[in-house]
Amino acid sequence: MSESLIRPAPSSTPGAPPGPGPTTRTRVGLLGTGPWAAGTHAPALAAHPGADLAGVWGRRPEAAAALAAAHGTTAYDDVDALFAACDAVAIALPPDVQAPLAARAAAAGCHLLLDKPLATTVAGAREVVDAAARAGVASVVFCTLRFAPGTAEWIAGQAAAGGWFTAHARWLGALYSPDADSPYAASPWRGEKGALWDVGPHALSVLLPVLGDVTSTTAARGPGDTVHLVLRHTSQASSTVTLSLSAPVGAAGAAVELRGTAGVAGMPSWGDGVTSFGAAVDALLHAVRTGKPHPCDAAFGLRLTEILADAQALLDG
Structure with missing residues (x-):
């Protein structure tokens, strides 16, 4: 996966094996249906010149269906079927829901566009880093100020x-x-x-x-x-x-x-969230094409979690 962004185009039936024919655009699945996903991730992916919003999965199927319909894509009930139809996933979920799903997506060969914090436990964040390393997939953590214009x-x-x-x-x-x-x-x-x-x-x-x-x-x-x-x-x-x-x-x-x-x-x-997220998509695609990790990758997200966990322990002590 790290050598190419291209997989066969997915069939029109969620969960079915990918159909024939390559695509030159990166297929990105969206995990999450809340205000951050609906207001930032989905519109940025739908407008990005190098990406296709390949589908939406959420913990509330009715919300996933509504968000997918708003952007002309497919709602998936099975998250693993979405992974199979994508080159990358963008995640807009609570951190401790994000981490195990990100590790699962990496194991399926999907590059990772993650939200901050990566997790609220060091073990959860490390699971993502280790899974990405094993699979050889690229990762970017969307810390807004690292991507926002200005x-x-x-x-x-x-x-x-x-x-x-x-x-x-x-x-x-x-x-x-x-x-x-x-x-x-x-x-x-x-x-x-x-x-x-x-x-x-x-x-x-x-x-x-x-x-x-x-x-x-x-x-x-x-x-x-x-x-x-x-x-x-x-x-x-x-x-x-x-x-x-x-x-x-x-x-x-x-x-x-x-x-x-x-x-x-x-x-x-700084600029608006949609523009900033588009820059994060650019950063992920660049990391995939070059094989060079982005400075704001999952390993950086792990380090942020370590620092925050140390601070939390002091506050709780």
Whole structure:
């Protein structure tokens, strides 16, 4: 699979063996039917010039049927049948549902376009990494800021500049504010795991490529699900991170500021989710064609899970 994106085109009957005839476009199956899948993944895949949205599978068959119909593709009741009809899968599911299905997709020969966090246990994340390695499939974890127009270039530029002394990342969401109205507030896994696991990967995905891996972690709780982290990095720089899904609506917002020999650098605003996800699709296709792992692959997703799990243990200790 790692040498080619091309499989025989699927038959029109879900679960039937692939029919004859090659396709020059990558067939990507979508796992998930929630607001993130419907608002970002599906439209980005449907519009991508190098991909075909080959089918949709979800834990709610009626939702999968509706999302598939909206984009002119097939709903699958059997996830393994979808794997058999695809070159790659994009997953928009809770992390601990994602991980075993991603490992299963890799074993079926599908390249992986994964959501963050990869899993909320180190063992679950490692299962995905090991399965991808055994199967020789490519992987990309969709950490939005690593692919969004504006921020992707900014991160690369700050990493190249170096000389950073310290950084502060702030990601304050208002999902659980009484004045908020977000479809993600009903997400069971977000309610259980909170900001550390939901928006923590966003902050870490910016800090690690610029400041280096994390060598030590301190963690403290704030109001609601708010978490404060103090990190030391391999570059010897330190960073602080504030994460919350419980902020008042007027206090919500995200920012990263770096300070060092080059002065002060603030992260710019970023583009919409559909455009960013399209760039992640590009990154996966490039990794498949070249055989070169993307920096934001499943192994990076595993490292994020390790750091977050260390922080969680400190908070629980």
